[in-house]
Amino acid sequence: MEVTQTTIPRTSARSGWLASLEKAAPFLALGLAALAFPLLGDSYWGVIVTRACVYWVLVAGLNMVVGFAGQIAIGWVGLLTLGAYTTSAMTAGTAMPEVSPYLALVAAAAIGALFGLIVGLPALRLRTFYFAMATLGFSTIVTQVALAWKSVTGGGIGVAGPVFGWPFTGNWGFYYFCLLIAALCTWMTINIAGSRFGRALVAIRDAEVAAEASGIAKSQLLMTVFLFSGALAGVAGGLFSSLQSYITPDAFTFDLSVLFFIAILIGGRGSVLGPLLGALLLTALPEVAAPLVAWSTFLYAALLLAIVLAVPGGIADLLDFKNRRPLERHREVVPRPEMLTRLLGGEGSVLSLANVVLSFGGVRAIDGLDLDVRPGEVHGLIGPNGSGKTTTLNVISGYYAPQSGSVRLGDAVLPPGAARVRASHRIARTFQTPRVIGGASVLDNVKIGGTIDGHGSFVEAMLTLPRHRRDEAVLRERALLALSAVGLESLADVRADRLQHSELRFVEIARALMLAPSILLLDEPAAGLSAEEIRRLGALIKSISRAGTSVLLVEHHADLIFDICDRVTVLNLGKVLAAGTPDEIRSHREVVSAYLGA
Amino acid sequence: MIESIVSYGLAVGAVYALIGITYNVMFSASRVFSFTAGMLGMLGGVLGALFIGKLGLPTIVGFVLVLACGAVLGVITEIVAVRPVLKSIEQHLYVLSTLAFALLIQQFTAIEWGTEAQPFPRLIPISSGWFDQQFWLPLLACAATIVGLELLYRRTLVGRAFLAIAEDSYAARALGLPEQRLRLASFALAGIIGALAGFTGGEMLLAFFGNQAILSFYGFVPVALGGMGSNRGAVIGGLALGLFQQAANFLVGGIFAAVAVFVVFIAVLLLRPEGLAGAAASRRV
Amino acid sequence: MPTSAREPLLEVRDLAAGYGKIGVLHGVQLTVGAGEAVALLGPNGAGKTTLLRAISGLLPRTGQIRFAGKDMSSAGPRDAVSAGLVHVVEGHRVFTQLTVFDNLLLAGYGMPRAARARQVEEALAFFPEIAEKRRNLAATLSGGQQQMLAVAQGLVRRPRLLMLDEPSAGLSPVLVDRVLLAAAKLREAGTAILLVEQLIEKALATADRVYALARGTIVLEARTDEADLPNRLEQAYFGQGAHAPLQS
Known part of the structure; x- marks a missing residue:
C-alpha cells in the first residue's frame, strides 16, 4: 500500500479543467465537424445530417429514460x-388559426x-x-388516430409540414437550426448525466432498494x-415534419x-457520447450501404440481439479504456478512521422501538419488540x-410497516413503511447483499448516499447554474x-463491478456515511470477509460510533459482536431473549441454549 | 349491425385471447413475457396464406405445417432469446432479446412476403352466412385450446410438471424434473397456440406483417386485465376486448375505440397492477 | 477419517460454492457412509443450506463430489436424483396447486409407470396421515403435513442418501418428533441420511455422527456418543476467540 499520508489524495480522482477538457473533447470535435459540414456543399448529405440532428434531439431525451x-x-x-x-396542424391551420412555426x-x-x-405513468409502479x-x-394508437382524424391530420393523404422563417431560412439555415437544438440537448443531457439527478436515475435502474434508502424519490x-x-420528442417531431415537408401516418413506422x-443500446446505457455516436451511425448506415436499405431494420434488430447477448455495455464500454487497465492484485482495504470526525458529528438521538409487532400471514416475525439504541453506541442484534x-432492520428502515408499536428517533415518530423518508431522518443502512x-x-456510488443534501433543482442542474x-x-x-475513511480512495475512479466482494461492503458503508447518519444500520457486514478484514471492519465500526453515529449491527460472526459491541440484544422467535453487555450475554444460559438449539 | 358487432367482436376477441394464452404459457414456464407472442400470430396468417394460397398445399397439410413452424419458432425463441438471459432475469434483458428476435422475424417477413396485406384463403369450401367460418374458426380454436390445455394440465404427468415449474421452479429442479426440457416444450406449445390464433383468424385479419405489433399489444391487454398466468382471465378479457372494440368502432368511431382501450389499459395497470382477478405480489428486500 | 470406517457413500472434498461474488463455502470435506445418519450443524449463516444445494447440484460449485462410486462433481440435480441422492429442500416447498398424489407422482417423473405407482404407495405408507388426504390439494395441508409430503416426495425414488434441510423449521414440537421419527424409520430401512437441523439435541438423538459448519468450513467432526460434545460444539460455533463459560 502506497497511501500513508493523511490528506485526501488528488491523483486518483482527477479534477480540474484538464479532466473536463478530456471529457468534452469528443463532443467539441463533433460540433466543429458539424459546423463546418455545409462547406462540403453536398445537399443530399445535408439532408441526412439534418435528419441525424433531428433524431438525436429525440434520442438525447429518450436516453435519459432508457439509458x-x-x-x-x-x-x-x-x-x-x-x-x-x-406543429403541422398548427402551422397549416387545420385545427385553429395558423401560428408561427416557432410557436408551434x-x-x-x-x-x-x-x-x-x-x-410514463405505468413505469412508476410496474415492472x-x-x-x-x-x-x-x-x-x-397514435398512428390509428392520425389515420382516422382526417379533419386535422388529413388522414392518409397527410398534411404539409411547417417552414421555419427568418433567421433559419433555406436548407442550410434549417440545418443550423436543428444543429443548434441538437447541441443544446447534448449540453443539457451531459449536465443532467453528471449531476446528482443523473446518478439517481442510474441508481433507480441498478440498485433500486439502495436508491430508496438514500432518499431518492423515484416517482418524482x-x-x-x-x-x-x-x-424533446415533441420538438424532434416538429423538426421532423419540417424536414419531411409533408407528413402522412406512413412516415412514422x-x-x-x-x-x-437501438441507438441508445448500441451506444451503451448510462452514457451520452455512446448513444450520440449510435444515432449518427444508424442514420448514416443505410446511406453508405444502399443495397441494405430494405434490410436496415432487420440489421438493427440483429444488432440489438447481438448486443444484448454479447456486449450489454455497448459502444461506451468499448471506449472505456480507463477501466481495462488491470487493478493492483493484492489490494487491502485499510480504513482511516481519523477522517471520520470531518464527515460525521453532531448530537445523536436515541432510536427506540416500543412494542413492535409484525406478522406475515399469521406468523409473528416480530412479536412485541422493545429496543433502544443509545447515541454513540455499537448495538449488536x-x-x-x-x-x-x-x-x-427492515421495520426501522421502513421497508416493512409493523401492525402495531412505534419506532422513534429522538422525539420524532418515524412513519411506518415509507422507506424513502428515512434518509431525511439521518438513518442510513447497508444490505446483506451489497446493492x-x-x-x-x-466515487459515483458513494455520492448516491448524499443525494438528499443537494439544494439545486433539476433545471438548475440541467443548465449547470451556480447552486448546482x-x-x-x-x-x-x-x-x-x-x-x-473506509480505505478505498485509491479505487475512487474504478467501476464498482470490478471490485471484490469485501471491497463492495466498504463501498456501502462509505455511501451510508455520506448522510452523516445519526444511526447506521449494518446488515451482516462481515459476511464473506476474511478474518483480517473483519478485524479492520470492527475497528471502523467502533470509530464510527465514537464519532457520534450510533450503530445497530446484525451479524452472525459472534466474535465480532462480542469484540466491538457496547450492548447486545438477543432475539428469539421475534422477542427479546436477553439484552446486556457482551460479557453478560456470553454467560447467559438461555442465549447459549438458543444458539445451540437445546 | 348487432350481428356483425357480435360475430366480428367475438372472433377478434378469440384471437386476442389465444395470443394472451400464448403469453401465459411462456410466462408460466420461464417467468418471461416474450414479445414473440404477436409474431407467432402474425406468422400463423402469413404462413397459412403462403402454404395454402401460394403453394397450393391441401388445407390440412398447410394447417399442420403452420403449427409445426410455430412450434419450431417457439423452440428457437427459447434457445436464442430466453435461455441466455434467464440467469439475470432481474435485469429484464429478456424484454430486449425477445423484442429483437420478434423484430428480426417480422422484418424478414416484410422483405420476403411484402408489406402489403394479402388475402388468406378460405379454409372450408362452404358458402358464407352472417356467422361465417372466418368468425367461428377462431372461437372454435380458442375453445379447443382451453379444453386441450385443461386436459394436459389435469390428466397428464407432463402437464402437472408444467404446473409444478410454474409454481416453484426451484423445488421442481430439486425433485429432478427436467426443467430445461419442460421449458423448451412449453415454448413449443406456445408457438403452436400462437400460430393457431393467426391461422384461424387469418381470413379476418389477412396475411399482413403489421399484425405483429397490433396482436402483441391487444393480445397482452387481456393478460394485464385478467392477471398474468391466468388463462381464464385471458379468455374473458380477450372476448370482452374484442366486443368492446367492435361496438365502439360501429357506434362512436375508431378513434374513440383505440383511445378508450389504451386508457382502460393504463388505468387498470395503475389501479390494479396485479390484474382485475390477480393477487398482489410481495416485497423484495 | 477414523470415525467412518465403512466405505463412504458420499465423499465431498475441497468443495467451494457461493452466490455471485460472495463465497460461502471454502474447502468443505465431508463423508457419509452407506446407511449412516449424519447431522450437519452450525450457526446461521454458516452455509449449511448452501452446502446441501452444492452437493445436489442446485448451485454451481468447484471441488470433488463422489457418490456411490461415481464422480458427481459436475452433475446437475437430475443426475443426482437418478443416482439416488435426493435433496428435500428447506421450507416444505410442495406444489400447492396439485393434489398430494400428484405431488408424489411428480417426484417419480421419468420412472416406469408401474414402478412409480408402487413406490408412491410405499412412500405414502410412511405417512398414514397424508395418505388419507391423497386426493386433496397440497394447499389444504397443514405445515407439518406439507413437510411430511416433502419428505415423502424424497422417498419415492428409494434414495440411497436423503438430504433433509431443516425439516423441523416452523413445526410444533410434536410434529418435529413425527418427522424425525420418519427419518429414523428410513434409517432402519437402510437409507443414509444427511440432516441439517437447528434443534441440536433432536439432531444428535437422530444421528450417528455430526459435523459442525462455521464460516463456510467444517470446524468439527465427532460421533454423537462422544463426551463433552455440547461444549465442543459451542466453541466451534463461537470461534476460537470465545471461551464461553457454560455453567449451569
Whole structure:
C-alpha cells in the first residue's frame, strides 16, 4: 500500500479543467465537424445530417429514460408523431388559426411533455414489460388516430409540414437550426448525466432498494424525466415534419422507434457520447450501404440481439479504456478512521422501538419488540435464523410497516413503511447483499448516499447554474472523505463491478456515511470477509460510533459482536431473549441454549 | 349491425385471447413475457396464406405445417432469446432479446412476403352466412385450446410438471424434473397456440406483417386485465376486448375505440397492477 | 477419517460454492457412509443450506463430489436424483396447486409407470396421515403435513442418501418428533441420511455422527456418543476467540 499520508489524495480522482477538457473533447470535435459540414456543399448529405440532428434531439431525451433510468420505452415514435402533427396542424391551420412555426414548436414540446408523462405513468409502479407494452400500445394508437382524424391530420393523404422563417431560412439555415437544438440537448443531457439527478436515475435502474434508502424519490424523478424526454420528442417531431415537408401516418413506422431505441443500446446505457455516436451511425448506415436499405431494420434488430447477448455495455464500454487497465492484485482495504470526525458529528438521538409487532400471514416475525439504541453506541442484534433480526432492520428502515408499536428517533415518530423518508431522518443502512451500481465508478456510488443534501433543482442542474455547481463540489469532497475513511480512495475512479466482494461492503458503508447518519444500520457486514478484514471492519465500526453515529449491527460472526459491541440484544422467535453487555450475554444460559438449539 | 358487432367482436376477441394464452404459457414456464407472442400470430396468417394460397398445399397439410413452424419458432425463441438471459432475469434483458428476435422475424417477413396485406384463403369450401367460418374458426380454436390445455394440465404427468415449474421452479429442479426440457416444450406449445390464433383468424385479419405489433399489444391487454398466468382471465378479457372494440368502432368511431382501450389499459395497470382477478405480489428486500 | 470406517457413500472434498461474488463455502470435506445418519450443524449463516444445494447440484460449485462410486462433481440435480441422492429442500416447498398424489407422482417423473405407482404407495405408507388426504390439494395441508409430503416426495425414488434441510423449521414440537421419527424409520430401512437441523439435541438423538459448519468450513467432526460434545460444539460455533463459560 502506497497511501500513508493523511490528506485526501488528488491523483486518483482527477479534477480540474484538464479532466473536463478530456471529457468534452469528443463532443467539441463533433460540433466543429458539424459546423463546418455545409462547406462540403453536398445537399443530399445535408439532408441526412439534418435528419441525424433531428433524431438525436429525440434520442438525447429518450436516453435519459432508457439509458439512465433503465425504462424500456420502445414506442417513443408515438411522441414524435404527436409533435409532428401538432406543429403541422398548427402551422397549416387545420385545427385553429395558423401560428408561427416557432410557436408551434413550443406547443409541440408542451404536448410531447404531457403525453410523455402519461405514457410514463405505468413505469412508476410496474415492472418493465408492462411499461414497454404501454409505449408500444401508445405508438400503435397514435398512428390509428392520425389515420382516422382526417379533419386535422388529413388522414392518409397527410398534411404539409411547417417552414421555419427568418433567421433559419433555406436548407442550410434549417440545418443550423436543428444543429443548434441538437447541441443544446447534448449540453443539457451531459449536465443532467453528471449531476446528482443523473446518478439517481442510474441508481433507480441498478440498485433500486439502495436508491430508496438514500432518499431518492423515484416517482418524482421519473416524472421529471418523462416530461423532459417527452418535450424533446415533441420538438424532434416538429423538426421532423419540417424536414419531411409533408407528413402522412406512413412516415412514422415502428422502425423509427426501433432505430431510436437501438441507438441508445448500441451506444451503451448510462452514457451520452455512446448513444450520440449510435444515432449518427444508424442514420448514416443505410446511406453508405444502399443495397441494405430494405434490410436496415432487420440489421438493427440483429444488432440489438447481438448486443444484448454479447456486449450489454455497448459502444461506451468499448471506449472505456480507463477501466481495462488491470487493478493492483493484492489490494487491502485499510480504513482511516481519523477522517471520520470531518464527515460525521453532531448530537445523536436515541432510536427506540416500543412494542413492535409484525406478522406475515399469521406468523409473528416480530412479536412485541422493545429496543433502544443509545447515541454513540455499537448495538449488536443477534439470534438464530428466523428470529427477526433483518426484519427488525427492515421495520426501522421502513421497508416493512409493523401492525402495531412505534419506532422513534429522538422525539420524532418515524412513519411506518415509507422507506424513502428515512434518509431525511439521518438513518442510513447497508444490505446483506451489497446493492451497488456496477457500471458506475466507486466515487459515483458513494455520492448516491448524499443525494438528499443537494439544494439545486433539476433545471438548475440541467443548465449547470451556480447552486448546482456548489452542490457537486460539496458532494465530491464529502465522497472522497468517506472513501478515505473506509480505505478505498485509491479505487475512487474504478467501476464498482470490478471490485471484490469485501471491497463492495466498504463501498456501502462509505455511501451510508455520506448522510452523516445519526444511526447506521449494518446488515451482516462481515459476511464473506476474511478474518483480517473483519478485524479492520470492527475497528471502523467502533470509530464510527465514537464519532457520534450510533450503530445497530446484525451479524452472525459472534466474535465480532462480542469484540466491538457496547450492548447486545438477543432475539428469539421475534422477542427479546436477553439484552446486556457482551460479557453478560456470553454467560447467559438461555442465549447459549438458543444458539445451540437445546 | 348487432350481428356483425357480435360475430366480428367475438372472433377478434378469440384471437386476442389465444395470443394472451400464448403469453401465459411462456410466462408460466420461464417467468418471461416474450414479445414473440404477436409474431407467432402474425406468422400463423402469413404462413397459412403462403402454404395454402401460394403453394397450393391441401388445407390440412398447410394447417399442420403452420403449427409445426410455430412450434419450431417457439423452440428457437427459447434457445436464442430466453435461455441466455434467464440467469439475470432481474435485469429484464429478456424484454430486449425477445423484442429483437420478434423484430428480426417480422422484418424478414416484410422483405420476403411484402408489406402489403394479402388475402388468406378460405379454409372450408362452404358458402358464407352472417356467422361465417372466418368468425367461428377462431372461437372454435380458442375453445379447443382451453379444453386441450385443461386436459394436459389435469390428466397428464407432463402437464402437472408444467404446473409444478410454474409454481416453484426451484423445488421442481430439486425433485429432478427436467426443467430445461419442460421449458423448451412449453415454448413449443406456445408457438403452436400462437400460430393457431393467426391461422384461424387469418381470413379476418389477412396475411399482413403489421399484425405483429397490433396482436402483441391487444393480445397482452387481456393478460394485464385478467392477471398474468391466468388463462381464464385471458379468455374473458380477450372476448370482452374484442366486443368492446367492435361496438365502439360501429357506434362512436375508431378513434374513440383505440383511445378508450389504451386508457382502460393504463388505468387498470395503475389501479390494479396485479390484474382485475390477480393477487398482489410481495416485497423484495 | 477414523470415525467412518465403512466405505463412504458420499465423499465431498475441497468443495467451494457461493452466490455471485460472495463465497460461502471454502474447502468443505465431508463423508457419509452407506446407511449412516449424519447431522450437519452450525450457526446461521454458516452455509449449511448452501452446502446441501452444492452437493445436489442446485448451485454451481468447484471441488470433488463422489457418490456411490461415481464422480458427481459436475452433475446437475437430475443426475443426482437418478443416482439416488435426493435433496428435500428447506421450507416444505410442495406444489400447492396439485393434489398430494400428484405431488408424489411428480417426484417419480421419468420412472416406469408401474414402478412409480408402487413406490408412491410405499412412500405414502410412511405417512398414514397424508395418505388419507391423497386426493386433496397440497394447499389444504397443514405445515407439518406439507413437510411430511416433502419428505415423502424424497422417498419415492428409494434414495440411497436423503438430504433433509431443516425439516423441523416452523413445526410444533410434536410434529418435529413425527418427522424425525420418519427419518429414523428410513434409517432402519437402510437409507443414509444427511440432516441439517437447528434443534441440536433432536439432531444428535437422530444421528450417528455430526459435523459442525462455521464460516463456510467444517470446524468439527465427532460421533454423537462422544463426551463433552455440547461444549465442543459451542466453541466451534463461537470461534476460537470465545471461551464461553457454560455453567449451569
